[in-house]
Amino acid sequence: MSLSTADVRKVARLARLAMDDTEIEAARSQLSGIFELIEEMQAVNTQGIEPMSHAQELSQRLREDKVTESDQRELFQGIAPQIESGLYLVPQVIE
Amino acid sequence: MTWETVIGLEVHTQLSTCSKIFSGASTAYGAEPNTQADAVSIALPGVLPVLNKGAVERAIRFGLAIGAHIAPRSVFARKNYFYPDLPKGYQISQFDLPVVGMGALKIQVEPLSGNAKPYEKTVRITRAHLEEDAGKSVHGAAQGMTGVDLNRAGTPLLEIVSEPDMCSPAEAVAYAKALHTLVRWIGISDGNMQEGSFRCDVNVSVRRKGEPLGTRREIKNLNSFKFMQQAIDYEVQWQIDTIESGGKIQQATVLFNPDTGETRAMRSKEDAHDYRYFPDPDLLPLAITPEMMVEVRSAMPELPEARRMRYIEQYGLTSYDASALTSSREMADYFDSCVSLAGPANAKLAANWIIGEVSAQLNRDNLDIAQCPVSPQQLHGMLIRIADNTISNSGAKEVFRTLWSEGGDADAIIEAKGLKQVSDSSAIELLVDGILADNADKVAEYRSGKEKLFGFFVGLAMKASKGKANPTQLNEILQKKLAG
Numbered sequence: 001m002s003l004s005t006a007d008v009r010k011v012a013r014l015a016r017l018a019m020d021d022t023e024i025e026a027a028r029s030q031l032s033g034i035f036e037l038i039e040e041m042q043a044v045n046t047q048g049i050e051p052m053s054h055a056q057e058l059s060q061r062l063r064e065d066k067v068t069e070s071d072q073r074e075l076f077q078g079i080a081p082q083i084e085s086g087l088y089l090v091p092q093v094i095e
Numbered sequence: 096m097t098w099e100t101v102i103g104l105e106v107h108t109q110l111s112t113c114s115k116i117f118s119g120a121s122t123a124y125g126a127e128p129n130t131q132a133d134a135v136s137i138a139l140p141g142v143l144p145v146l147n148k149g150a151v152e153r154a155i156r157f158g159l160a161i162g163a164h165i166a167p168r169s170v171f172a173r174k175n176y177f178y179p180d181l182p183k184g185y186q187i188s189q190f191d192l193p194v195v196g197m198g199a200l201k202i203q204v205e206p207l208s209g210n211a212k213p214y215e216k217t218v219r220i221t222r223a224h225l226e227e228d229a230g231k232s233v234h235g236a237a238q239g240m241t242g243v244d245l246n247r248a249g250t251p252l253l254e255i256v257s258e259p260d261m262c263s264p265a266e267a268v269a270y271a272k273a274l275h276t277l278v279r280w281i282g283i284s285d286g287n288m289q290e291g292s293f294r295c296d297v298n299v300s301v302r303r304k305g306e307p308l309g310t311r312r313e314i315k316n317l318n319s320f321k322f323m324q325q326a327i328d329y330e331v332q333w334q335i336d337t338i339e340s341g342g343k344i345q346q347a348t349v350l351f352n353p354d355t356g357e358t359r360a361m362r363s364k365e366d367a368h369d370y371r372y373f374p375d376p377d378l379l380p381l382a383i384t385p386e387m388m389v390e391v392r393s394a395m396p397e398l399p400e401a402r403r404m405r406y407i408e409q410y411g412l413t414s415y416d417a418s419a420l421t422s423s424r425e426m427a428d429y430f431d432s433c434v435s436l437a438g439p440a441n442a443k444l445a446a447n448w449i450i451g452e453v454s455a456q457l458n459r460d461n462l463d464i465a466q467c468p469v470s471p472q473q474l475h476g477m478l479i480r481i482a483d484n485t486i487s488n489s490g491a492k493e494v495f496r497t498l499w500s501e502g503g504d505a506d507a508i509i510e511a512k513g514l515k516q517v518s519d520s521s522a523i524e525l526l527v528d529g530i531l532a533d534n535a536d537k538v539a540e541y542r543s544g545k546e547k548l549f550g551f552f553v554g555l556a557m558k559a560s561k562g563k564a565n566p567t568q569l570n571e572i573l574q575k576k577l578a579g
Binding site: 014016053054055056058059060061062063064065066067068069071072073076077082084085086087088089090091092093 | 112113114118119120121127128129130131132133134137139145146147148149150151168170175177178179192232233234236237239240241242243244245369371374376378379380381382
C-alpha cells in the first residue's frame with residue numbers, strides 16, 4: 001500500500017505539523033515503507049493468538065487513592081510564557 | 096403522520112476519589128487556579144501516568160450495580176485532539192476494551208403530560224469506561240487571551256453510554272434521574288450537577304413510525320433535568336418541522352440555550368471527529384482480579400431498586416411512595432430508621448409523613464434529608480402517638496412544627512401544649528348534647544333534609560373541644576345523635 005500526498009497532508013494537519021512540499025514527499029515515502037512492513041506482517045498467520053495491547057505481557061500497577069502532590073504552581077509557572085492570576089495564558093480560543 | 100423519537104444518553108460522572116486518576120494531585124473543587132495541577136496534570140515531558148485504584152473500584156461498583164460484565168482485562172487508549180485545556184494533546188480514555196460492558200437500569204417513568212399513568216421500563220447500558228477530564232478554559236481572562244486552569248485536568252470520570260432505548264423526554268429524564276440516584280447511592284460520585292460532577296449529552300433523532308432510524312443530533316453538556324426536558328422538547332419539534340418542510344437532518348453537535356429555550360448547532364470543525372485512537376503505550380492493560388471483584392462486591396449496599404421492591408412487598412407501600420423514599424440513600428435510610436423504631440405496622444404512616452410534611456419542610460428550608468432537624472428518633476416519638484390515637488392529625492402537625500423549630504420530644508410537647516385528644520366517649524357525648532341543645536333550630540333543619548349542616552356541627556364541636564376531640568369518634572356520636 002502506498003500513501004498519497006493528500007493522505008500525508010491530512011495526517012500532518014491533524015498532528016499540527018507544518019511541512020513544505022519536499023518534507024511531505026520525504027514523509028510520504030518513509031511512511032509508505034512502514035505500511036509495506038505492516039503488510040508483510042499481516043501475511044503472518046495469527047489465528048488463535050490473542051491480540052496484545054502492549055509489548056510487555058504485564059498488567060497495570062495500581063496506586064492507592066491518596067493525595068501525594070503539593071502545590072508547585074510558582075515553580076511550574078516560572079517557565080510559562082505568560083500567566084495572569086494563576087492562569088496560563090494562550091492566544092484566544094474561539095468556540 | 097405519527098413520529099417516533101429515539102433518544103440515547105452519554106453521561107460523564109465525576110468519580111469521588113480524593114486524588115486524580117493518573118497522579119496524586121488533589122481533586123477538591125474550588126481551589127485557586129492551577130494549585131492542584133501537578134507535573135502530570137500539566138503534562139510536563141517525561142512524566143508517566145499511574146492508575147488510581149479508587150477509580151477502578153468505583154467503576155467496578157457501577158458495573159455490579161447495573162448487572163454488567165466487568166472486563167477482566169481492559170485497555171486505555173489515547174484520544175487525540177488539540178485544545179489548550181488538554182496539554183498532552185490527547186485524552187486518556189478507553190476505546191474498544193472498556194472496563195464495564197453491557198448492563199441495564201430499571202426506571203420508573205412519570206409521563207409529563209395528559210392523564211398517562213406512570214410505568215416501568217428497562218434501559219440498556221451499552222458500556223461504561225474510565226477516562227480523565229480536561230482542564231478549564233477561561234475566556235476573556237486577559238485582552239485577546241484565553242486563560243487555562245488545569246486543576247480539573249486528570250479528574251477521574253466514568254462515561255456511561257446508554258442504548259437508544261428511550262422514546263420521550265420523560266423517559267430520558269427518568270433514566271438520567273435513576274442514574275443520578277444510583278451513582279450517589281453506591282458512593283462513586285457526589286453527583287453535584289452545579290459543579291459539573293454529572294453532565295449529560297443527549298442524542299436525539301426522529302423517524303416516521305416503522306421507518307429506519309433517522310439522523311441524530313447530539314445536545315451537549317446538559318447539567319439540569321429541567322434543561323434536559325426543555326432541550327429535547329425543542330430539538331424533537333425542530334427535527335420534525337425540518338423534515339416536514341422538506342429539509343434533511345445533518346448530523347451535528349448542538350448546544351442548548353436556557354435563556355431562549357432553543358438548541359443551536361455548534362460550528363462544525365474540519366476533522367473534528369478524527370480522534371485517531373490507539374492503545375496508550377504509557378499504560379499497561381488493566382487487569383481486574385477475582386480477589387478485587389470479591390472485595391468490591393462484599394462492600395456493595397442494597398441497591399435502590401431492590402429496596403424499592405422490598406418497601407412494596409414488605410410494607411405494602413405504593414410504587415409511587417416506594418420510589419419517592421428511594422430517591423436517595425439518605426432518605427431511604429431515614430425511613431428505615433423510623434420503621435425500625437416504630438415497627439413495620441407503622442411503615443405506611445412513616446412513609447406518609449416523610450414524603451409529606453418532612454419533605455415539604457426540607458424543600459421550604461432548602462435542606463437535604465441528611466440535615467433534617469427532626470431525627471428519626473424524634474419523628475418516631477410522634478408517629479407512635481398518632482398510631483395510638485393520643486393526638487389527631489392536626490395535633491400531630493403542631494407537634495411536628497415544634498420538633499422542627501425547637502426540638503424536644505413528642506410526648507413533652509403534647510403535654511406542654513395540651514394536644515392530647517379526647518377519646519372518652521362520654522365526654523364527647525356531653526359536649527355534643529350541649530351543642531345540639533343550643534342549636535335546636537339547626538337540628539330541625541338538618542333532620543328535615545339539610546344534611547350539609549353536618550359540617551357546621553362538627554366545626555362547633557371541634558371548637559368547643561379546642562380541637563382535641565377524636566374526629567372519628569366525634570363523627571360517629573354526632574351522626575347517632577342527629578339521627579335522633
